[in-house]
Amino acid sequence: MIKNTSYGYGALAILFHWAMALLIVGMLALGLYMSGLPQTDPQTFALFQLHKSIGFVVLLFAVLRLLWRAVNPSPKLPSHMPVWEKGIAHLGHTGLYAMMFLLPLSGWLMVSASPWGIPTIVFNLFEMPHLPVPGFLGDKASAEAILKLVHEYGAYFLIALIIGHVAAAMKHHFISRDETLRRMISVRMQRTD
Known part of the structure; x- marks a missing residue:
C-alpha cells in the first residue's frame, strides 16, 4: 500500500523516512569529519561540494x-x-x-554570504545560484559567521533530536511493546480503515 492509514504508514512514507534518515546521518557524519579538516587539505573542497550537493537532496526530499x-x-x-x-x-x-529545512537553508545562505564567492556545483552537474543574503545579518563576513553558527548549532540540535527519536522508538518497541516502530518498517502493520 502506498498511502498511510490511521493504523500504519504506507510504502512512500516509509521510503521517505528511511531515505531521509540515511541522508541526514550521512550528512551529519560528513559535516563533523570535514569541519575538522584543514582548509589546505586536498579533500576539503571535494567534500564540501559533496556535502552541499547532498544538502540540496535533503532539502528537496524535505519539501x-x-x-x-x-x-x-x-x-x-x-x-x-x-x-x-x-x-x-x-x-x-x-x-x-x-531542522530538515533549517540546516540546508542555513548552509545555502552561509555559502551565499561567503566573501570567497565559491560556487556550489551540485554533483558536478550544474551550479546552484547563491541566495540573496538578508541585510539584517550585516556585511558578508558577519552574515557568514552568524549563519555558520546557526548551521553548526542546528546540526548539534538535530543530533540531539535524532537520539531522542531513536530512544523513543526503542522505548515503544522494547518497553511499551507497541506497534510504533514496526509500522515504520513494514506496510504489513496497516489495517484497512
Missing part, C-alpha cells in the same frame, strides 16, 4: 515529504500513550522537520 504528509496524514499515535508523551512526540517531530 516532497512535507507535501506528501499534507495530503496523506500520519497514523494515529497509540491510544495508550499519555497526553504529555503525545505532546513530546509532536514537538520532536516538529523539531525534526524544522
Whole structure:
C-alpha cells in the first residue's frame, strides 16, 4: 500500500523516512569529519561540494515529504500513550522537520554570504545560484559567521533530536511493546480503515 492509514504508514512514507534518515546521518557524519579538516587539505573542497550537493537532496526530499504528509496524514499515535508523551512526540517531530529545512537553508545562505564567492556545483552537474543574503545579518563576513553558527548549532540540535527519536522508538518497541516502530518498517502493520 502506498498511502498511510490511521493504523500504519504506507510504502512512500516509509521510503521517505528511511531515505531521509540515511541522508541526514550521512550528512551529519560528513559535516563533523570535514569541519575538522584543514582548509589546505586536498579533500576539503571535494567534500564540501559533496556535502552541499547532498544538502540540496535533503532539502528537496524535505519539501516532497512535507507535501506528501499534507495530503496523506500520519497514523494515529497509540491510544495508550499519555497526553504529555503525545505532546513530546509532536514537538520532536516538529523539531525534526524544522531542522530538515533549517540546516540546508542555513548552509545555502552561509555559502551565499561567503566573501570567497565559491560556487556550489551540485554533483558536478550544474551550479546552484547563491541566495540573496538578508541585510539584517550585516556585511558578508558577519552574515557568514552568524549563519555558520546557526548551521553548526542546528546540526548539534538535530543530533540531539535524532537520539531522542531513536530512544523513543526503542522505548515503544522494547518497553511499551507497541506497534510504533514496526509500522515504520513494514506496510504489513496497516489495517484497512
